[in-house]
Amino acid sequence: MDFEFTKDQKMLQEEVRKFADAHIAPDAAEIDQSRDFPWKNIKKTAEMGLLGIIVPEKYGGSGFDYISLAIAIEELSRCCASTGVIVAVNNSLVTYPIVAFGTEEQKQKYLPALCSGEKLGAFGLTEPNAGSDVAGMETTARLEGDHYIINGTKRFITNAGEAGTFIVFASTDRNLKHKGISTFIVERDTPGFSLGKHEDLMGVRATANCELIFEDAKIPKENLLGKEGQGFMIAMNVLDVSRIDIGAQAVGIAQSALDESVKYAKERKAFGQPIGNFEMIQNMLAEMATQICAARFLVYYAGHCKNKGMPRFSRESAMSKYYGATIAVDVARKGVQIHGGYGYTKDYPIERIYRDAKILELYEGTSEIQKIVIARDLLK
Ligand code: CAA
Numbered sequence: 001m002d003f004e005f006t007k008d009q010k011m012l013q014e015e016v017r018k019f020a021d022a023h024i025a026p027d028a029a030e031i032d033q034s035r036d037f038p039w040k041n042i043k044k045t046a047e048m049g050l051l052g053i054i055v056p057e058k059y060g061g062s063g064f065d066y067i068s069l070a071i072a073i074e075e076l077s078r079c080c081a082s083t084g085v086i087v088a089v090n091n092s093l094v095t096y097p098i099v100a101f102g103t104e105e106q107k108q109k110y111l112p113a114l115c116s117g118e119k120l121g122a123f124g125l126t127e128p129n130a131g132s133d134v135a136g137m138e139t140t141a142r143l144e145g146d147h148y149i150i151n152g153t154k155r156f157i158t159n160a161g162e163a164g165t166f167i168v169f170a171s172t173d174r175n176l177k178h179k180g181i182s183t184f185i186v187e188r189d190t191p192g193f194s195l196g197k198h199e200d201l202m203g204v205r206a207t208a209n210c211e212l213i214f215e216d217a218k219i220p221k222e223n224l225l226g227k228e229g230q231g232f233m234i235a236m237n238v239l240d241v242s243r244i245d246i247g248a249q250a251v252g253i254a255q256s257a258l259d260e261s262v263k264y265a266k267e268r269k270a271f272g273q274p275i276g277n278f279e280m281i282q283n284m285l286a287e288m289a290t291q292i293c294a295a296r297f298l299v300y301y302a303g304h305c306k307n308k309g310m311p312r313f314s315r316e317s318a319m320s321k322y323y324g325a326t327i328a329v330d331v332a333r334k335g336v337q338i339h340g341g342y343g344y345t346k347d348y349p350i351e352r353i354y355r356d357a358k359i360l361e362l363y364e365g366t367s368e369i370q371k372i373v374i375a376r377d378l379l380k
Pocket of ligand 1: 051053085091123132135156158205237239365372
């Protein structure tokens with residue numbers, strides 16, 4: 001077993017860490033409050049090749065592996081959870097399905113702009129009445145001549161307000177349930193496609209999370225991704241990859257909670273000494289550090305399974321997401337506890353970190369869904 005990063009992974013970690021500390025961290029508190037989409041920083045991530053991390057170089061990507069993707073998402077999320085998930089979505093929920101399931105024409109047409117930041121990507125799966133139950137989606141697509149006509153609404157879509165390219169799921173035959181779902185690449189200026197409500201979220205607030213509204217939206221036939229009826233399998237396959245990134249995001253968020261807490265424990269005095277001298281504080285810090293370390297190894301292991309080309313790694317990916325989300329919320333809660341009353345104010349970053357952590361247990365499959373995926377694999 002090799003616990004060392006490759007030379008490229010090490011270099012990437014150093015570069016992204018330096019970049020995130022210098023450019024991403026300083027804006028995190030402000031965009032959390034304003035909800036302004038961090039375009040300036042997203043353009044910089046594009047210049048560093050972080051919008052197409054696993055995309056082959058011939059389509060404008062960086063051609064790295066899936067552990068590298070996790071490393072980059074962890075470092076960005078450590079400094080700003082919004083930026084971390086914006087970049088994660090563009091990579092694993094949008095460029096990855098095009099790389100894995102797209103035709104040569106689709107790859108050439110869509111990947112270079114998604115890698116350069118000219119067009120950002122969003123992933124339209126969740127609906128107002130169908131979140132966990134993907135097969136229960138109500139959005140429909142019917143073929144008419146050279147076009148599919150899409151009708152329906154998607155909700156809670158990260159990046160939607162600023163995206164130019166959308167991966168959208170719709171049912172081409174509702175009687176077939178999961179076997180009737182298909183995947184489409186939808187462009188922002190498609191007639192009949194518009195944006196709805198911009199969500200005012202508790203955390204990851206700068207992510208332009210909006211509804212997608214399809215009213216007889218006309219999608220060219222050649223924008224079907226994969227085959228008709230393959231959509232459910234594509235969604236699950238893509239989520240197997242993207243949940244590794246959410247595990248990595250969790251590690252980054254938890255690491256920032258620990259870093260802030262160690263700093264505070266050294267500075268803050270009570271009873272005539274730094275609170276870090278007290279064993280109850282030390283107990284929390286030791287638990288936090290151990291939880292983060294364990295979660296990080298689960299993320300790397302899931303990335304390793306994907307790198308190795310394992311045909312199914314749903315269990316490993318769900319474990320990394322489930323455990324990462326659980327410990328990130330717990331680590332952030334302990335961080336607030338260490339900060340005492342100040343942790344409940346906007347004077348310290350830990351308040352934002354705690355709010356940001358909660359989404360990890362909800363998006364890209366709730367923690368309950370991850371446990372279903374893990375248990376079904378155990379019992380099969
Ligand atoms: N890879 C390939 N095939 C898969 C698969 C996978 N990972 N998982 C399931 N399948 C196949 C099954 O083998 C089965 O195939 P057959 O028809 O040949 O038997 C078929 O798909 C149906 O599988 P299930 O019976 O397991 O389907 P289900 O309806 O019970 O659903 C589920 C399973 C795990 C609950 C799934 O619906 C799920 O993951 N739900 C959560 C959805 C989710 O994560 N949404 C997140 C939205 S994206 C987001 O949040 C982005 C953002 O903004 C940040």
